[in-house]
Every structure is written in C-alpha cells, then in structure tokens.
Amino acid sequence: MTLTKYNSYDIVVVGTGAAGVSAALEAAQRGAKVLLLEKGRTTGGSTNYTEGLFAVDSYLQKEQGIKVSGTDVLNEEVEYSKYKADSRIWRKYVDDSPTTVKWLKDQGVKYEGVQAMGAGEATWHVYEGMGNAVIHDALLPQAQKSGVELIKSTAATKLNKDSNGKITAIQIENQATKETQTISTKAVILATGGYLNNPDMMRELTSYDTSRLIPVSSGKGTGDGLQMAWNIGAQKYNTGMAMLFGGYLKDPDEPSFKYIASHMETAAGQQPLLWVNEMGERFVNEEVIYNFSYAGNALYTQNKVYSILDQSVIDRMINKGNFMGLGVYVRRGEKLTKLQGELDAAVKANKPYIFKADSLSELASKMNLPEDKFEQTIAQYNNFCTTGTDSDFGKDAEYLVKVANGPFYGFELNVGAFCTMGGLRVSTKNEVLDNDGQVIAGLYAAGNDASGLTGDTYGPNMPGTCVGYAFYSGRNSAKNAVEYSDQK
Known part of the structure; x- marks a missing residue:
C-alpha cells in the first residue's frame, strides 16, 4: 500500500499555507504533476488568520486613485532592515505584486479594498473572509481542479540528493500509522511556515524570552522544512526574527x-x-x-x-x-x-x-x-x-x-508573535542555496522558510508583506521549478 496515487511527481510541495497552495496551483496550471503535502489534519496553516496582502500599483489601487512608489517602498523596507533584506528579492516582489493581486482575483479571491495601517502607506489589500476563505474557497479548490494531489496528515521527513547534489526524492510519513514512502521527484518546494512553534529552535536561534512569547498561529510552524534542507547542506541564514505584535494576554x-x-x-x-x-x-x-x-x-x-x-x-x-x-x-x-x-x-x-x-x-x-x-x-x-x-x-x-x-x-502583558521569517538563503528564483552560495538543484523555499525579506524586525509600515511574499514566492518557486523540471 502506498500513501499517494503515484510514486513519482514532477514537483512536491510541502505545506498548505499561502506559499504552498499558491506554489502547487501555479505549478499545476503550468502543466506539472504536483503532490501537495500537509502534516496536519487541516489545511491553510497560519494563513487562515491573515487579513490581507501587500501590493503596489494594483488594479484596486488604480481604481481608488492610490499612488505609491515601488522604489520608495523598496528603499524604506531595506533601510528598515538595516540592509539585511535583499534588495533584489524586494525589487522582484514589488514589481510582481500587482500581478499577484490580480492572479488571486482570477482564482476567486474577493477583496474588501485597500487601506493603510497607522501612518503607513495604503498598500494593504484586505480580502473578504480572511485567509481562510482565500485558501479554502478559492485556491485549494482551484488546485484540486487543476490536478494537484493533496495528502493530509502526512509529513515530509527527508530530502534525497544524487551524487551531483540534485534533488531526486523526498521521504514522507503518515502521522497516524507511521507508514513511510519515498517519492521520486524533480523538484521540491518547501513552504512549511518557519519555526515559531518549535521551542528548542526558538531558544537556539533567537534572543527572545520564550516564557514571555505567545505564539498566535496555527501551531504547525516547527521548522520541518528548514531542518530537512539544513541536513543536506542548505545554508542557515538570517534566523532569529519573529513577527511580534506588542502586548498580549x-x-x-x-x-x-x-x-x-x-x-x-x-x-x-x-x-x-x-x-x-x-x-x-x-x-x-x-x-x-x-x-x-x-x-x-x-x-x-x-x-x-x-x-x-x-x-x-x-x-x-x-x-x-x-x-x-x-x-x-x-x-x-x-x-x-x-x-x-x-x-x-x-x-x-x-x-x-x-x-x-x-x-x-x-x-x-x-x-x-x-x-x-x-x-x-x-x-x-x-x-x-x-x-x-x-x-x-x-x-x-x-x-x-x-x-x-x-x-x-x-x-x-506578554509578547504576541505571529511567525518567524528566514532560515534558508534563496536566490531571486527562490532556489535554496548551499553554504557556498551555490544552488541546490531542484530545491526551492517560499514564504516564511525563505530569507531575504526582513532584518531583525518585521516592517509593519507595509502590512501584509509577509503573506504577500508567501503568495508571490510560492508562485515564483513554482514557475522556476517547472522550468527546471521541464529541462530534466
């Protein structure tokens, strides 16, 4: 008995939040045979609690007469990060952001409108029904219509490479029965949501007093994707930051x-x-x-x-x-x-x-x-x-x-936290890099598993940049993973 319909897929995506589901759908729409893994019994992860995504120059902003300079946003965010953020990643993210807003609309996502938070710019595209509706009323149904195979209660446990360092397979395990299976694949996209819910990793990788930190999330961000990638030589990079949101009971x-x-x-x-x-x-x-x-x-x-x-x-x-x-x-x-x-x-x-x-x-x-x-x-x-x-x-x-x-x-008052960001160094194609800065062929990271967006604090002047990047980087990973797998 096998856990999946097939033993081989073009692309395997790990995680069903904004990054993972967007990656799976984009890859399937580009003709790839896709397996989407969710270790929990429910899908969506912490994306379910999100309110809206960041974008500049979207059709919604144009309708409301809102003008924001993408270059100004880029410079503000990179300066806010003390230049720990990657300007190249921000450039591509900003430039693609209106396309992401429209792509989501085309999948069935509905928006309340665009607004600012506090004194920030009006770049926050608030969607109806929270992220839960985005995932479950729009993206997941579209993904499954497009042929994506979704397997729940099944965790990814190990990445396999060949002698040339290219990804060849991924090992998975059913959470209930502990049955395992090795899936052959040309590419893997890691979208496991960071490590906020792994107390050991939080103590090791951050300076926060974890006794006072209150994770407000799905509870499934335990660093699985990061650890799998680090175990095969991926570069550990820009860890230590959690998205805080002030006093919490x-x-x-x-x-x-x-x-x-x-x-x-x-x-x-x-x-x-x-x-x-x-x-x-x-x-x-x-x-x-x-x-x-x-x-x-x-x-x-x-x-x-x-x-x-x-x-x-x-x-x-x-x-x-x-x-x-x-x-x-x-x-x-x-x-x-x-x-x-x-x-x-x-x-x-x-x-x-x-x-x-x-x-x-x-x-x-x-x-x-x-x-x-x-x-x-x-x-x-x-x-x-x-x-x-x-x-x-x-x-x-x-x-x-x-x-x-x-x-x-x-x-x-304790300190609330929504997620961590960073852990794997990536290229502008969301390819995972090794300790020498070289691409691990066939391995991609999206959303909170990928570094390059922040420094030691999250920039709240542009709300929605985290989930916006998850949607964008999931799609960007998929686009480049499909191109890579088609060449093999």
Missing part, C-alpha cells in the same frame, strides 16, 4: 488565537496609554504600540510589564472607540462594546493576567509592585496629562489620559 486555559479579536486584548495590550514595569515605573513612550514590532522589543526591555487602565478610559473606549485597533480583527476607532463584559468575566474567573482594585495602592499590592513608587509614577503621569506635556518620553498629548477614576485595572 497569556491565558493558560485558552488557545492563544482566541484573544486576537478580543476587545479586552485590544484595550489591555494595543493602546498608547500607560505601561509600567515590575518596579512600578514607566519606561517608554507607549505610542510605540503603533509599530507593533518595536512594541514587542520595548516590552522585552523589562522583566515584566503591566498596562494600567481606569474606569474612565474603559468607558471612553466603549462609548467613543479605541485609540488603536488590532488589524481588521478590531478596527482602529471601533467602539469596544464587549469590553466591560469581557473584563467582568475575566475578573470573575480569576484569570492570571488581570488585576482589579478600588484604589491604586490596592492595585499595586495585587500586582506585587512597590506601592510608593507605583503611586508616584501615577501622580507624575497624571500631571503630564494635566499639562499636556510628557516631560519623560514625549508622548503626544492626545494619548495622555489620566488614571484617576476607579475601579482600576492592571494587565500583565
């Missing part, structure tokens, strides 16, 4: 993704209000939350961080709207109508991240903070609010909101 009783659309999470972790550390001291201009990658870095500068809200600002966000949203899950300026109910339920359940008190001294005691220092911090902060001038860190007066009317709430 850690609930041991619930899956982390549950809170991403929570009004309480938005109020507690995503507002430019008041943060204090374990000593009860303020330590940063909280407007940093508008750059969620920077916000994550800022939180890591302290051993513990708490956001402090009083009833007045809670009422303000319920009745007038928040200051800062969380993507399209909770929009900026949205009224947090569920906030009080969520707060009350969390307090009643004694959730470990929330503290409520009628006085500031009581709140400090519950959070185990030095009461005198905490109250001194609040008094000084309230004075800044009165004068409209933050003499410590220069926060805009718009966000200087007093902490004065009880009950008072404190929230312990």
Whole structure:
C-alpha cells in the first residue's frame, strides 16, 4: 500500500499555507504533476488568520486613485532592515505584486479594498473572509481542479540528493500509522511556515524570552522544512526574527488565537496609554504600540510589564472607540462594546493576567509592585496629562489620559508573535542555496522558510508583506521549478 496515487511527481510541495497552495496551483496550471503535502489534519496553516496582502500599483489601487512608489517602498523596507533584506528579492516582489493581486482575483479571491495601517502607506489589500476563505474557497479548490494531489496528515521527513547534489526524492510519513514512502521527484518546494512553534529552535536561534512569547498561529510552524534542507547542506541564514505584535494576554486555559479579536486584548495590550514595569515605573513612550514590532522589543526591555487602565478610559473606549485597533480583527476607532463584559468575566474567573482594585495602592499590592513608587509614577503621569506635556518620553498629548477614576485595572502583558521569517538563503528564483552560495538543484523555499525579506524586525509600515511574499514566492518557486523540471 502506498500513501499517494503515484510514486513519482514532477514537483512536491510541502505545506498548505499561502506559499504552498499558491506554489502547487501555479505549478499545476503550468502543466506539472504536483503532490501537495500537509502534516496536519487541516489545511491553510497560519494563513487562515491573515487579513490581507501587500501590493503596489494594483488594479484596486488604480481604481481608488492610490499612488505609491515601488522604489520608495523598496528603499524604506531595506533601510528598515538595516540592509539585511535583499534588495533584489524586494525589487522582484514589488514589481510582481500587482500581478499577484490580480492572479488571486482570477482564482476567486474577493477583496474588501485597500487601506493603510497607522501612518503607513495604503498598500494593504484586505480580502473578504480572511485567509481562510482565500485558501479554502478559492485556491485549494482551484488546485484540486487543476490536478494537484493533496495528502493530509502526512509529513515530509527527508530530502534525497544524487551524487551531483540534485534533488531526486523526498521521504514522507503518515502521522497516524507511521507508514513511510519515498517519492521520486524533480523538484521540491518547501513552504512549511518557519519555526515559531518549535521551542528548542526558538531558544537556539533567537534572543527572545520564550516564557514571555505567545505564539498566535496555527501551531504547525516547527521548522520541518528548514531542518530537512539544513541536513543536506542548505545554508542557515538570517534566523532569529519573529513577527511580534506588542502586548498580549497569556491565558493558560485558552488557545492563544482566541484573544486576537478580543476587545479586552485590544484595550489591555494595543493602546498608547500607560505601561509600567515590575518596579512600578514607566519606561517608554507607549505610542510605540503603533509599530507593533518595536512594541514587542520595548516590552522585552523589562522583566515584566503591566498596562494600567481606569474606569474612565474603559468607558471612553466603549462609548467613543479605541485609540488603536488590532488589524481588521478590531478596527482602529471601533467602539469596544464587549469590553466591560469581557473584563467582568475575566475578573470573575480569576484569570492570571488581570488585576482589579478600588484604589491604586490596592492595585499595586495585587500586582506585587512597590506601592510608593507605583503611586508616584501615577501622580507624575497624571500631571503630564494635566499639562499636556510628557516631560519623560514625549508622548503626544492626545494619548495622555489620566488614571484617576476607579475601579482600576492592571494587565500583565506578554509578547504576541505571529511567525518567524528566514532560515534558508534563496536566490531571486527562490532556489535554496548551499553554504557556498551555490544552488541546490531542484530545491526551492517560499514564504516564511525563505530569507531575504526582513532584518531583525518585521516592517509593519507595509502590512501584509509577509503573506504577500508567501503568495508571490510560492508562485515564483513554482514557475522556476517547472522550468527546471521541464529541462530534466
């Protein structure tokens, strides 16, 4: 008995997120015989939770009269990365981005429109139904109509090369039965989603305190593709970066993704209000939350961080709207109508991240903070609010909101992370390179397995660049893999 219909395929794609499904569909549309592997029981990976993709000069932007310079975007992103990003990869990605938007539309993807995030450019192409609809209502059905064979609950475990270093086969294993099979193939495209969910790799490859990092993802990004490639001599490159998104509540009783659309999470972790550390001291201009990658870095500068809200600002966000949203899950300026109910339920359940008190001294005691220092911090902060001038860190007066009317709430903030990026050095064709910078013939990497897009932080001024690159690099990998396999 075999796990697949055939023992040989032109191309094998590993992973069913944006990169993998796009690669499989593109390859099949170009006439290749394609096997698509998914190690889990469900498809889509972390793409299911995405909101939209980056693009410049798309048909949607033209319809809305939006003009953005692709070269300016390239330069901004490369400078933001401190030139750790690959300008050649960014050039090709930017130039192809309108084609990717149109290609997705042609497969059945529907868009809400184009928008900016914060002070960034309007390059975010938000699709209807989140990434879940993109994968399951459009791309996967099209892939299977095009002849792609999809196998779930089956992991790729090993890559095989010949004496000339060319990929010849891939070994796979059924997750339930442990049955194995070796598949002959001309090319393999790795799209396994990085390594955020592999604690050992996170400790080894990053500087993050993993006890405070909260992965908000599919849970399947365990570095499988990276390790297979490294085992055959692929270059380990540009690891160490996770896409952070600032303060996040850690609930041991619930899956982390549950809170991403929570009004309480938005109020507690995503507002430019008041943060204090374990000593009860303020330590940063909280407007940093508008750059969620920077916000994550800022939180890591302290051993513990708490956001402090009083009833007045809670009422303000319920009745007038928040200051800062969380993507399209909770929009900026949205009224947090569920906030009080969520707060009350969390307090009643004694959730470990929330503290409520009628006085500031009581709140400090519950959070185990030095009461005198905490109250001194609040008094000084309230004075800044009165004068409209933050003499410590220069926060805009718009966000200087007093902490004065009880009950008072404190929230312990951890750091949310959506994915890692990087691990395999790739060419502009998404070919995987070895330690000498030479192409491993027949091996390609896309999405979060491929390096070249970021430095040590993700650039949030252009939201959707991660998933946009996944769609693009999947298609780019497939195009070049088909050309390679046709030559063999």
